[in-house]
Amino acid sequence: MNYLKEFIYRLRGEYTTERLISMGMKVGKDFGRLNGVILDPSHCWLIEIGNHVTMAPRVHVLCHDASTKQFLGYTKIGRVTIGNNVFIGAETVVLPGVTIGDNVIIGANSTVTHDIPSGMVAVGSPARVIGTTEAYIAKEKARMADAHCYGDDYTLRKNVSIEKRMKQKNELLGKIGYID
Numbered sequence: 507m508n509y510l511k512e513f514i515y516r517l518r519g520e521y522t523t524e525r526l527i528s529m530g531m532k533v534g535k536d537f538g539r540l541n542g543v544i545l546d547p548s549h550c551w552l553i554e555i556g557n558h559v560t561m562a563p564r565v566h567v568l569c570h571d572a573s574t575k576q577f578l579g580y581t582k583i584g585r586v587t588i589g590n591n592v593f594i595g596a597e598t599v600v601l602p603g604v605t606i607g608d609n610v611i612i613g614a615n616s617t618v619t620h621d622i623p624s625g626m627v628a629v630g631s632p633a634r635v636i637g638t639t640e641a642y643i644a645k646e647k648a649r650m651a652d653a654h655c656y657g658d659d660y661t662l663r664k665n666v667s668i669e670k671r672m673k674q675k676n677e678l679l680g681k682i683g684y685i686d
Contacts, residue, residue, distance in 0.1 A: 526550040534559065534590065546570060549583055552602075556590035562614065567600045589624060598633075609639050646684075654683035661685065 508522075521529075523539055530551025538560035539545075545553055549569035561567075571582040584603030588594075592606055595614030606612065607624030617631040626635045627642045654677045658664050677683065 520544070521547045521550075526553075531555075540565075540596075543567075546586075552583065552585045554585070554587045556588055556592065556608070558590055559588055559592045559594075561594045562596040562598075564596055565594050565598045565600070569602050571602050611639055611642065649682065650684050653681065654678065656683060656685045658686045 523531075523533065523537065523545070526545055526547060527533055529547070531545065532554040534555060534557035536558045537555055540561060540563045542564040543561045544564075544566045546567055546569040552569040553567060567586055567588075569583055569586055573582070575581045582602060584601075585605075586600055586602065587605040588600075589606055589608035589610065591609045592612070593610075594600070594606075594612045595616065597614055598612050598616045598618065600606070600612075600618040604618050605621045606618065607622060607626070609625045610622050611627045612618060612622065612633060613627070613629030615631065616629055616633040618628070619632040622628045622633065622635065625639050627637050627639055628635045654674075656674060660666050660670055660674055674683070
């Protein structure tokens with residue numbers, strides 16, 4: 507284990523994915539956990555994440571809900587299961603007792619309070635299904651035909667030049683583009 511990484515996470519009050527796995531969380535292959543994702547450390551053994559899952563910045567996955575503690579003397583807890591090929595957008599909260607199926611897209615700023623079936627796109631607070639993943643991808647693929655598409659040379663990870671940044675900025679005025 508990378509002790510420096512673990513130390514930095516603990517300073518921020520966070521846990522590394524590796525630490526949570528050692529505490530009982532199950533995670534499949536190719537898990538993308540971006541900055542600020544919170545995976546409930548107090549009940550992480552109740553979390554199961556499938557293969558090829560991406561959680562955008564500041565997603566919270568909670569297996570406990572203390573709203574009942576003051577009134578009942580007990581906190582609600584429940585398993586959270588996330589299937590394969592799932593994208594969860596930034597600032598989303600997934601609550602206890604939820605299952606997210608395979609091939610699902612959850613839009614940014616959603617609150618997932620109930621199960622989301624496989625092959626669906628869900629958005630909102632509370633999250634509701636708005637269509638199929640297949641239809642959403644087909645719509646975006648059609649939009650790409652008339653849109654600016656950029657390679658990874660337009661990303662910070664490839665040290666994009668100032669000239670390319672300005673070119674992209676101008677080309678996307680009032681438009682949506684796509685990047686590799």
